[in-house]
Amino acid sequence: MADLVSHPDEIRVVSSRFGKGATSIDRYLELDGYKAVQKALQLKPDDIINEVKTSNLRGRGGAGFPTGMKWSFVPKESSKPKYVLVNGDESEPGTCKDRLILEHDPHAVIEGVMIAGLAVGAQTGYVYIRGEYRYLVDIMRKALADAYARGFLGKNIFGSGREFNVYWHTGAGAYEVGEESALMESLEGKRGIPRIRPPFPAVVGLWGGPTVINNVETLASVPHIILMGGQKFADLGTPKNGGTRLFCLSGHINKPGVYELPLGYPLKKMIYDVGGGIAEKKKLKAVVPGGSSTFVLTAEEAEQLNMDFDTFAKRGEFLGSGGVVILDDTTCMVKFALRIMKFYRHESCGWCIPCREGTDWLEKTLVRFHSGGGLKKDIDNIKYLAQNMLGRTFCPLGDAAAIPTISIVDKWRKEFEDHLEGKPCPFEPEGAVTQLPVLSH
Amino acid sequence: MIVSEKLDKFFDEKIKEYPTRRSFLVPMLLYTQDELGYLTDEAIAYLAKKTGLTELEVRNVISYYSLLRTKPLGKYHVQVCTNISCMLRGGEEVFDHCREKLGIGHKQKTADGMFSLEEVECIGACSWAPAIQVNYDFHENLTPEKLDKVLEDYKKKSKQ
Numbered sequence: 001m002a003d004l005v006s007h008p009d010e011i012r013v014v015s016s017r018f019g020k021g022a023t024s025i026d027r028y029l030e031l032d033g034y035k036a037v038q039k040a041l042q043l044k045p046d047d048i049i050n051e052v053k054t055s056n057l058r059g060r061g062g063a064g065f066p067t068g069m070k071w072s073f074v075p076k077e078s079s080k081p082k083y084v085l086v087n088g089d090e091s092e093p094g095t096c097k098d099r100l101i102l103e104h105d106p107h108a109v110i111e112g113v114m115i116a117g118l119a120v121g122a123q124t125g126y127v128y129i130r131g132e133y134r135y136l137v138d139i140m141r142k143a144l145a146d147a148y149a150r151g152f153l154g155k156n157i158f159g160s161g162r163e164f165n166v167y168w169h170t171g172a173g174a175y176e177v178g179e180e181s182a183l184m185e186s187l188e189g190k191r192g193i194p195r196i197r198p199p200f201p202a203v204v205g206l207w208g209g210p211t212v213i214n215n216v217e218t219l220a221s222v223p224h225i226i227l228m229g230g231q232k233f234a235d236l237g238t239p240k241n242g243g244t245r246l247f248c249l250s251g252h253i254n255k256p257g258v259y260e261l262p263l264g265y266p267l268k269k270m271i272y273d274v275g276g277g278i279a280e281k282k283k284l285k286a287v288v289p290g291g292s293s294t295f296v297l298t299a300e301e302a303e304q305l306n307m308d309f310d311t312f313a314k315r316g317e318f319l320g321s322g323g324v325v326i327l328d329d330t331t332c333m334v335k336f337a338l339r340i341m342k343f344y345r346h347e348s349c350g351w352c353i354p355c356r357e358g359t360d361w362l363e364k365t366l367v368r369f370h371s372g373g374g375l376k377k378d379i380d381n382i383k384y385l386a387q388n389m390l391g392r393t394f395c396p397l398g399d400a401a402a403i404p405t406i407s408i409v410d411k412w413r414k415e416f417e418d419h420l421e422g423k424p425c426p427f428e429p430e431g432a433v434t435q436l437p438v439l440s441h
Numbered sequence: 442m443i444v445s446e447k448l449d450k451f452f453d454e455k456i457k458e459y460p461t462r463r464s465f466l467v468p469m470l471l472y473t474q475d476e477l478g479y480l481t482d483e484a485i486a487y488l489a490k491k492t493g494l495t496e497l498e499v500r501n502v503i504s505y506y507s508l509l510r511t512k513p514l515g516k517y518h519v520q521v522c523t524n525i526s527c528m529l530r531g532g533e534e535v536f537d538h539c540r541e542k543l544g545i546g547h548k549q550k551t552a553d554g555m556f557s558l559e560e561v562e563c564i565g566a567c568s569w570a571p572a573i574q575v576n577y578d579f580h581e582n583l584t585p586e587k588l589d590k591v592l593e594d595y596k597k598k599s600k601q
Contacts, residue, residue, distance in 0.1 A: 173508035189466035250526035
């Protein structure tokens with residue numbers, strides 16, 4: 001059961017309907033549902049875009065691209081149909097928030113899609129949900145059927161004379177498909193291999209037509225922005241980092257859960273106050289700030305940083321997906337690096353050499369290293385390989401694999417050195433090294 | 442008819458929601474597999490026909506997606522996440538425990554065909570770790586006792 005938690009510091013916007021039965025369309029309507037889209041029907045497309053720009057809403061999937069700006073890239077005229085595509089492929093390790101939105105507030109996603117469509121001139125939306133989230137696909141199917149039955153979707157939405165259709169779609173297991181161009185490939189019935197950019201999806205997307213692709217949480221935030229006003233949403237966060245977002249606390253924390261906190265919230269408070277501190281009275285060792293694709297922070301770094309996009313961007317780092325993973329001092333960082341690389345190697349689509357070969361080589365090196373076969377030169381080689389993947393792969397998955405690896409080698413080099421010369425891993429209970437089960441596909 | 446009439450009709454209706462027939466391929470593959478247990482040669486031929494693709498093109502798509510299989514697995518497919526958030530809260534121990542209790546390893550199936558086991562990547566249950574999926578059902582906040590109960594319940598179901 002994905003149970004809900006709460007903390008007094010939360011400001012409930014996108015999670016305001018959690019636990020209130022809002023999957024029922026009547027309940028959703030009682031809770032101000034479908035008011036925003038009806039307001040948007042009266043607005044000019046540019047006015048909708050400007051409201052979203054004012055809100056400083058930035059992509060909640062991980063990249064943090066300003067949403068209003070993304071929408072403004074869609075050309076006004078298009079010979080091909082335009083689309084809105086919801087990225088519900090949540091698969092970034094540490095991230096479990098879109099799941100809750102789809103479970104508790106699916107109509108907010110539908111409404112967000114419609115408003116995005118009105119803003120850019122699209123009349124069709126697709127909600128792509130990862131294959132493993134079958135129960136959420138079922139919930140979305142019902143929500144869509146109910147919306148159609150009420151005339152909120154279809155040929156004459158809200159009696160406006162305008163048409164809008166939203167369809168559900170499911171994946172079948174692939175992290176890379178969360179990358180927006182691979183997502184489009186998958187929706188078109190192909191292997192999830194990314195596309196070359198430019199052109200970007202807003203100009204050439206699904207079946208060649210201009211496509212707005214946004215994360216579930218990003219779109220679910222939009223109706224709230226229309227109702228409360230962009231400035232009010234912006235003011236909840238920090239300058240240029242508007243609003244609140246869902247943070248998923250996990251790992252060695254006393255109170256794991258999904259909490260909605262303002263952008264800019266101090267990470268130290270998130271860990272010790274919201275999260276209740278480190279479990280079993282251990283010490284904080286490291287923090288993954290926003291999913292496994294982000295630079296791993298030391299405890300000292302984590303305790304100084306505020307959680308917004310620009311704070312991390314100024315460091316050349318990334319706020320990420322909201323997946324905040326807490327590591328205590330019983331964690332072997334070499335093993336952690338290994339498990340992360342196993343993931344990226346498994347999920348690499350295989351299209352480009354630096355990612356396909358780089359993740360494989362790095363995983364093999366880390367397996368050998370963690371099981372006592374490491375050589376001194378391996379430590380620098382691991383960093384060298386990762387640095388040479390960075391910026392050289394066809395899509396950001398290569399970067400996502402390189403980034404945590406580089407940060408772990410840089411910040412915990414001594415731990416790597418402690419594994420040399422066949423010494424058993426200092427963190428394994430019996431001092432003996434256990435081989436991680438090898439994932440095959 | 443390779444799939445049930447109901448499923449075939451559902452496919453024909455939904456395929457209209459896309460500008461190209463092949464766009465609905467991945468969901469059709471998954472729902473066909475749900476009904477048949479795995480993607481048989483006949484199922485692949487059926488879907489190739491429905492999408493206007495060659496069987497090779499359909500197999501090419503199948504091989505990309507980790508939920509899709511061309512060989513049968515157990516009736517109850519136990520998927521244990523060992524990615525970072527689950528690993529930190531005992532995911533590997535959950536996997537080892539399942540291996541012991543079921544007597545099978547990664548991607549193996551019990552002799553009676555009831556259970557299979559797989560070590561999987563992040564299933565989106567990080568804040569409720571350690572977690573597993575059995576088919577599509579989530580079982581979260583697992584302790585050794587809870588895990589035993591989950592497996593027992595499925596064992597009972599398998600005997601019915």
